[in-house]
Amino acid sequence: MIKEDTMTEKIKGSKIFIESLKQEQVTDIFGYPGGALLEIYDDLYDSDINHYLVRHEQAAAHAADGYARSSGKVGVCLATSGPGATNLVTGIANAYMDSIPMVAFTGQVNLGAIGKDSFQEADITGITLPITKHNFLVKDVKDLASTIKKAFHIARTGRPGPVLIDMPKDITLNRAVFNYPDKVDLPSYKPTIKGSIKQIKAAVELMQESERPVVLAGGGVTASNASDELRTFIKQTNIPVASTLLGLGVYPYDDELSLRMPGMHGTAYANYAIHDADLLIAIGMRFDDRITGKLATFAPKAKVIHIDIDPAEISKCIAATVPIVGDAKEVLKDLIEYIKENPVEKKDEWLRTIQEYKTNHPLIYKMSADTINPQYVIQQINEMTKGNVIMATEVGTHQMWAAQYQNHIYPRHFISSGGLGTMGFGFPAAIGAQVANPDKLVVNIAGDGSIQMNIQELSTVANYNLPVKVIILNNRYLGMVRQWQEIFYKKRYSHTDLEGKQPDFVKVAEAYDVMGLRAEKPSQVRSVLEKAFAHNGPVFVDMVVNREENVFPMVPAGGVLNKMILQKEGK
Amino acid sequence: MRHVLSVVVENKPGVLARISGLFSRRGFNIDSLAVGPTEDPAYSRITLVVQGDDMIIEQISKQLYKLIDTYKVIDLTKINHVEREMVLVKVNITSTTRSEVIEIVNIFRAKIIDVSEKTLVIEITGDQSKINGLLKMLKKYGITEMVRTGSIAMQRGLN
DSSP states (O other): OOOGGGGSOEEEHHHHHHHHHHHTTOOEEEEOOOGGGHHHHHHHTTOSSEEEEOSSHHHHHHHHHHHHHHHSSOEEEEEOTTHHHHHHHHHHHHHHHTTOOEEEEEEEOOGGGTTTTOTTOOOHHHHTGGGSSEEEEOOSGGGHHHHHHHHHHHHHSSSOOEEEEEEEHHHHHSEEEOOOOSSOOOTTOOOOOSOOHHHHHHHHHHHHHOSSEEEEEOHHHHHTTOHHHHHHHHHHHTOOEEEOGGGTTSSOTTSTTEEEOOSTTSOHHHHHHHHHOSEEEEESOOOOHHHHSSGGGSSTTOEEEEEESOGGGTTTSSOOSEEEESOHHHHHHHHHHHHHHSOOOOOHHHHHHHHHHHHHSOOOOOOOSSSBOHHHHHHHHHHHHTTOSEEEEOSSHHHHHHHHHSOOOSTTOEEOOOSSOOTTOHHHHHHHHHHHOTTSOEEEEEETTGGGGSGGGHHHHHHTTOOOEEEEEEOSBOHHHHHHHHHHSTTOOTTTBOTTTSOOHHHHHHHTTOEEEEEOSHHHHHHHHHHHHHSSSOEEEEEEBOTTOOOOSBOOTTOOTTSOBOOOOOO | OEEEEEEEEEOOTTHHHHHHHHHHHHTOOEEEEEEEEOSSTTEEEEEEEEEOOHHHHHHHHHHHHHSTTEEEEEEGGGSOEEEEEEEEEEEEOOTTTHHHHHHHHHHTTOEEEEEOSSEEEEEEEEOHHHHHHHHHHHGGGOEEEEEEOOOEEEESSOO
């Protein structure tokens, strides 16, 4: 508690910043200093908040994002004015697209210097207007504490998202009485948490009438920590369930009702089930084009129950038959209670059809004898960890293999950039996840293209001895683009073939004083992974994999879900 | 279809940028936008005239409402309301056309607020059809300049 006499004492804005973070129970932040932040960094010097110095501000935003995804807490990042702030932009946009709670703090030039094109000035609130849930420019030190309170409240409630606070340098220097408000005063912001009971009844009626229902569980189930409720609901209703990329782990991948991931690179059986369904129950998902393909032909026979906390998601892409605005956890609880009295019958025939789909169209790949299959690497990690690993990915083919083959058992264990599709996300996100989960095995599945977008973070993991295991599925191609070029551009591999043009990743790691390992044959994969996982520190693993392995199934962009390109039968 | 949306927002700097930015980045079209304080100085009212089918208007309303600073969004098209717009229009005149123009102005209950040898500035307030009617009549004399405020609107009777 703050003592009475300190209640009237005026303290510097930079101290108010730190005290406010403490009031929000922030223990870890990711940042990079600069001129506009000198006051704040001076106070961070002897504060008990753990500050992690990244080597590029983009990594600060991604680390805060990975921290938030893996822990459910609000991630916090800090960057100076001008270029520091603009370097956060990709990370903020990434968090916005995936609805990740984050508060980004930026330094700004002095209030009086704003608008004068001052040194290291950028209009960061203007720049981030379309990629933040909300943002603030603090114009009076007296407003700093209440602004921080509002920012955390906005970031973590309703549909979560990033909030940015821009702090002119003189705000951090000026003094005010520190008084952290207990309550937030936001008359225009009142998210709906409880779903309408009338709508819940209507939804259960549709479930009872339907013969071929499918549940689509998305990032909203992860965000509201509703995995247990989802599992209860599925057991109660026996409805098969597909998890979107951001929903992976909310339902165990190996359950008989699990359809794993749907969409462009989803399982064939999830896509067939959706295409044949007469009812979709979408929970905390937004019918992204990577899930739906062409909207006009998506799930043509299905009525739609759409549960989302954001009313603007309802009927944005797909018209909802029964919309329910509310938090996934609360709505699922109410559904479970209502269904106890009004049971939904098991649809045996539909479940038999689903089982046939699963038997006839499993995820498969052709195992090669002397080169490493990227999918095989993921399967080896599964065998070693039994799914008890936080897996962060970059973006590309490796990401899709990780999504397809990882044994997703627990929520918040698969950390991947879904909406924005940000190459360079995974390594710093893994850093954030490792900071939030110091005792867990954290792996970054990377491609040889993506890893170089934030490879400087080797310095960060070395600096703090963060034991992140980076596994580069190295095919010397920008593989996802190459796959499209192979299929749609007559194998004209324009600027995607990097054979002989990539660095020696083992040497790169060693230059940062990080352990570097390499596997070139399938027989080496297991032992290299064992050595990496046993090492008490960061490791960079160069997995030299099949060059032209493709991700299948594949629904071409704008295609129809049941018309997939499938993997040809292999061994 | 044309819709008139009345949006009550917190009276803070940057709010208008948030609203207009939303329209451009989501590809919604604005016919007109008028903004000013309300009876409560803490809030401003923005009257938007937009085009779109029901699904688009619903999406616009929800996206507007999603902005943290937005307090209320009302689609006035669906309820009984009055709508007004003010236009200033500068018309060329000659000694022979002056009286004709003045007569038209009187018929429309518009006002002449500036007179010069070769021009008249006319002020008209009304709904869209009245304003368009006057402009149509004035066109042949030569309109050299025009300013429109954009529509403002209010629900009739008790809210």
